[in-house]
Amino acid sequence: MNRLPPQPVDLPTTPIQVPPPANPGKAPTNPPVAAILMTCLVALIFAIQDGISRHLGGAYSPFLVVMLRYWFMAVFVTVIAARSTGGLKHAIRSKKPWTQLLRGLLLVGEVVIVVFAFVKLGLIETHAVFACSPLLVSALSGPILGEKVGWRRWAAVGIGFLGILVILNPGVTVFSPWAVLPLISAAMYATYLLLTRYVARYDTSVVSFFWTGISGAIAITLIGIWYWQPLLPADWIWLLLLCVCAASAHWLLILAYEMAEASALQPFSYLQLVFIAIIGFGVFNEPLRMNVIVGAVIVVAAGLFTLLRARRAAHQA
Known part of the structure; x- marks a missing residue:
């Protein structure tokens, strides 16, 4: 599920990762219809991917499920790197190897935690809370990147977290230890x-x-191998579909962000919440509580406001 990010470089679970604009100095423009449609399709594919993750995570250890996904991911990125300019020799040489390693650890940890959240809390509530990740990006961009964060963005962050309180329904769900999982996951993803x-x-x-x-x-x-167990034949099919969803969604993201800027397409990625609600309610019989709907609307509105402010700042620059 944010996204102010830079490039689709992971095997996400929710929010869609956004690459940086191809021309940072260029003023934002309206995205073409094809890019918008691709972004909406990616939101649908990621929602299906998360539904499959919830299914497999309920039958097997999330560590095992994520490990198998990442094995496919390792092959996928190796093929992409080998076919790129400079080949594998270029891909291996990083000027910031320790930071790159930290990124990889943060992402895989976030994926494991969010799969646990899918199983313990459900798709709908997990995604409703996870939608705060763009707000966390705004809040953390100051201390991590040294960017200036104005009072309007801080106000949007505060309003967004009020929306999270509405989702968690203080006095009931907030005291469950599982309610913390999507918040931890969102913080890791934002970082x-x-x-x-x-x-x-x-x-x-x-x-x-x-x-x-x-x-x-x-x-x-190193962790998932200790949770190894044979998969049922039908679940191998689900796992293959999970990997295909990840690869196809990333490919569509690459195409979409070659045609339009991330800030222009990000609002359409919030459609994933709608698709998740349909899958959670229709497939997994998850309750669609009014406080979750209201809270999610507040969080998304605050996130869209921060995106609008960033887009205006880029236009003025």
């Missing part, structure tokens, strides 16, 4: 996005893509 923006100053997107997939695969294998 990952800001670090991606930081390393983009030194490394190409291919380098970041490669390091994200490989470091994440190695890290999760």
Whole structure:
């Protein structure tokens, strides 16, 4: 699910990762219809991906599920890197290897936590809380990147977290330890996005893509291998579909962001919340509580406001 990020360099679970504008100095323009349609389709594919993750995470350890996903991811990024300019030799050479390693660890940890959240809280409530990640990007961009954060953006962050309180329904869900999972996941994801923006100053997107997939695969294998168990034949099909969803969504993202800027397309990625609500309610019989709907609207509105402010600032610059 944010996105002010830089490039689609991971195997996300929710929010859609956004690459940096191809021409940072260029004033924002309206995105073409094809780019908008691709972004909407990506939101649908990611929602389906998360539904499959919830299904598999309920039958097997999330560590095992994520490990198998990352094995596919490692092969995928290696092929992409090998076919890029400079090949694997270029992809391996990072000017910020420790930061790249930290990015990979943050992302794979976020993926594991969010799959646990899908199983314990459900798709709808997890995504409603996770929608605050763009607000966390705004809040953390100051201390991490040294960017100026004005009072309007801080106000939007505050309003967004009021929306989270509405979702968590203080006095009931907020005291459940599982309610903290999507918040932790969103914070890790926001940090990952800001670090991606930081390393983009030194490394190409291919380098970041490669390091994200490989470091994440190695890290999760050290843990996930201890949770190994045979998968049912039908679940291998679901796992394959999960990997295909990730690869196809990333490919569509790349195409979309070649045609339009991230800030212009980001609002359409919030459609994922709608698709998630349909899947959660229709497939998994999750309740669609009014406080979750109201809270999600508040969080999304605050996120859209921060995107609008960033777009205006870019236009003025």
